[in-house]
Amino acid sequence: MNNKKLQNPNSKERILRTAISLFARKGFAETGMRELASKAEVNLSMVNYFFGSKKGLLKEILDDFFSGYLAIAREELTDPEDLQSRLERFITSAVNYFEAERDSLIITISELPHDDPEIVEHKAAWARQMVEIVNQELCLPHGEKTGQKIPPTCLAPMLTSLMASRFLFGPLMEKVQAGSFKAVTTEDYTKMLVGILLQGITGTEKKSGERNI
């Protein structure tokens, strides 16, 4: 089937982009189909035509984001390099990805605890793969070296939350202090995260030695 070019690329794409923007800003439930349709400049019925339902549209957004996030984890963590280098590369790639797909990130994280069984099971399937990678490539090697056991179901959320905090809280922090988001570049933010994770918040220039305040 050559339906790649068959369908009008404008309508479906416009719906998707508009939905990502609206869901991130207003929330999924607070966004109405009519507002979405009019902002995307399509007829109301087109959403159900292309995506089956409002929930189907959400699932597609989640799938797009998760698959990209998972691909980064596979690429940067599955590697013969040492643990620290892989962690640094993963954080760099993931934070850049979060920045590029900021709205999708907000949707994916914020809609997390809501207990629609259909959506939750959908996310759990993705999260399961992510947890498996973190376990194989981070937790197990780390456990061998240091003897500590950090379960992947604990570490994966910690890493994701930490990397996402800049973008999740960004809009609120802008209200707290205008310009605070741009005051720290994404590159600086990445370095900050790597420094904290590898050496702690107190000692970023030294890996060993004395420690006072």
Add this chain to the structure above:
Amino acid sequence: MNNKKLQNPNSKERILRTAISLFARKGFAETGMRELASKAEVNLSMVNYFFGSKKGLLKEILDDFFSGYLAIAREELTDPEDLQSRLERFITSAVNYFEAERDSLIITISELPHDDPEIVEHKAAWARQMVEIVNQELCLPHGEKTGQKIPPTCLAPMLTSLMASRFLFGPLMEKVQAGSFKAVTTEDYTKMLVGILLQGITGTEKKSGERNI
């Protein structure tokens, strides 16, 4: 006014508790007034009678949570002790608070990016106080000692996200691997966070030799 004991403590309290539970599990917008009223075993009108509106109910939940969180920050961070001890005490208290008020935490964080001006401004007022404390008690002392500048609008979200990750992702991780939440106690989780923040994820063997599990 003796309206403290005059009003029936059952109804308003039941509404509040039920709302916290429902908002955390289903989301604010997805929770209907009728479902809330029937689950709380009150008449539909009682919610508007006690809280003015659905949004007023949400505001009260947010206020309760934020004020407790802020009180902990004031108590544990504002102290002549050294930075590391204060940070450790703050994390311990905050994580315990998050655990006790898990549903309110989920509501407060998850409903964050939604751009209702009334709610956002309400949260910004609380966040502004939190950022100020973090700046005075963490960022400024830390900057003097190490020369690094970590803006409080960056650090406060990072700390909060990190401490909250266990509870925000808990329900999802339970779907990924049943029992994974209880596999790590809150006390272990706290120690893990303190260790990472003070010494990084890789080097926990120094400073305190007895780190097991």
Add this chain to the structure above:
DNA sequence: CATAAAGTTAAACGAACGTTTGAACAACGA
């Protein structure tokens, strides 16, 4: 050109939404 498929449209469906109303009820001091 014919035919089917893909895309688009206006209109309507029933259900659920948050909120308001006005009367009833219980408890209290005057």
Add this chain to the structure above:
DNA sequence: TCGTTGTTCAAACGTTCGTTTAACTTTATG
């Protein structure tokens, strides 16, 4: 006893929700 005050209730308000239907136009194909 009456009047006041805080609480509870059933019923209805008007609006908006997600979805569906059926007819129409456009596009691709043989």
